[in-house]
Amino acid sequence: MDEPRSQTRIQSVSRAVGLLLAIAESPDGETAKQLADRAGLSLATTYHLLTTLWAEGMLTKDESRVFRLGPKAMVIADAYQRLTWVPAEYRTALHSVARKTGEAVYLGVWRNGGVQVIDKVEGAHAVRVVGLDVGFTEDVHARASGKLLLAFAPDELRTAILNRSRLRPVTAHTITKKSDLLAEFATIRETGLAYDREEFQIGVKCVSVPLWRAGEVAACLTASAPSQRFDATKDAVIAALREAASSV
Template sequence: MGSEPGYRPVETVETALEIVALLKRRDRAGVTAIADELGIAKSTASRHARTLEDQGVLVREGEAYRLGTWFLDYGTYVRNRQPVFEAAKPKVDELAAATDEKVWCVIEEHGVGVHIYGAEGRHSVRTHARVGRRTPLHQFAAGKAILAHLPDERIGTILEERGLEAATDETITDRSELREHLETIRERGYAINREESVRGVRAVGAPIRSDSGDAVTAISVAGPANRLRGEVLTEELPALLLGATNEIEVNLAHS
């Protein structure tokens, strides 16, 4: 991204976004801390923070700034305009009730997976996944299901730009191994995550495909490794997921 001939990033926009990202990581910070961490002048940090506050993006509490709810409106708008959201939401809820596990709907954007909706079953376990979280596609079931059903050139671009960072010792970090793994996913129609994103957690993911066969969305069911094993992991959950995603695909095709 941003590699077009003659392209030059707007530094003031970059700085503003770096401040937003910093406050997300740290929860809150004062001007001095912002300036020190970003390596900019204190006066520059102050002008950016005050401007963002004036626009409603940041909230000042004493000498510190934090993110405001300005982002909530935009995030909700973006999610609701996703064509798959309304079609997938009821099926995600149904799967959570049927499996008693955590179920997610994930889309691909800029080469990463973005969690746009989740539902909890009675025995759901808590992980770092949340609405809006952005995760490398190769690290989790829904992401691998999407990656396997993208055009080969797109897969190559994503791997080149994003790399294969490990989340756990089980994450696939070798390109050749991942390519073979993606071929298996394409053949059987679903992906399995064997503690590749979170230790002790397994998942099954299935893509929601367009008429061309490509996928930019997937649904996954995740739970503790001691529950998601044997036929539950390799037969029961895949059958439920494939039935749900097929129904969503039909509904989208005729909406």
Template sequence: MTGEQPSDLIRSVSRALRVLEEVARADRPLSVKVIARRCGLNLSTSYHLVRTLCYEGYLHRRPDGDYLIGSQVAERYHEMLDAFERPPRASAVLRQLAAESGHTAYLAQLTDARLVVVEVAEGPRSPWLEDLQAGLETAPHATALGKALLLSLPSRVRRGILTEYGLRRFTPSTPSSVEDVEVELSGLRPGQVVEEHGQFREEVACASAVVPGTQWALGISTRGLAIPQLAAARLATAVRDLARS
């Protein structure tokens, strides 16, 4: 959650969302008593919220009485991803990039000042990055995907996004101020390949570029702090292919 609390906040909706969040982040199903304690709610309110969420399909009640996330959450997740109007052939280009380079390929977009990974094609030469998976919001200041998209924006807009999102430190190399990011981007032209080395994850490097004529960024990740020349070349080819489509 970001920004100031709205004056017309509907408390029951906020409480229901808090229940969903607690159940979703738990590593096992939760009882209503545990949900109430974790959410800071009384037991009666928690029962009403849980029953409502179960009826709507957002929670599922197990035979033992504990609760886990329901199928409607997955439905909303897929609808959210489908709402992004990907470039034609985006999935095919992403899969081809991963197959030919051996590196995981990503497609991302900035929306409402947030960097969202929309699609991923896994490659064996890249590590599993749990924060760079489809549907997840991630850090624009520490990722090549985010920096490539920021590079395409006017400085004033870019600074606003960085200030709103904040500059969380992921590794000792992560930029710690808006000025640090501006310095990094100052020698690059919009559309150029942007790299980051160990800023998002230690011993991991990423490269990305914006697809010309779009607001999409295509990127790859690799083990180690160097981007292999062949992988960079495959990325550039994929960006051109996606632009032509």
């Protein structure tokens, strides 16, 4: 592949990319003034670039004029993820937990605007969760992986997902009130654990832990087990998940 040459670079495009990356690295967003100072650009130039990106859906802007990544940025992120294989260290983590616990272990990530199962390893005593196969993205509110990634997601993304999701009662135990989910998300952020207490399938419970990368939750590991066995072995399962996550 040819290397990019400095004389072929378009300055405005390069500056716009720099602003996008700066915003992506800021969990609370940035104002035009903050970005201008960081980039060493005039406020007028920065504002024109930002408003163009905002108009194209690459950024959002709130009433305080704080810019954050917009929905079109997620399209690019999703496209990149579709081109990538499951990292070897994630596969190692899956196999480690499955071997130690004997349960089914899943890898979940943000993909195509939802929380998708992209890999699964079944342990010696694994119970099959009906429908929860590689590629599944539905009922994010009823799954441990979905609740975990939503809990750690940026506020705007979490709100957008909840607003467009039908919080249907998958089982009698499914949380279907937005306020109850938000309260559970706060607990998840405090403990680093998300549970599915027969909310997706009766007779099966799950627990999920985050996989951190560059200061952000990039994915999650989830283990499932029959409810009675889960209650008896929960501490050991969580320990195995956390040990595997810490090695990634």
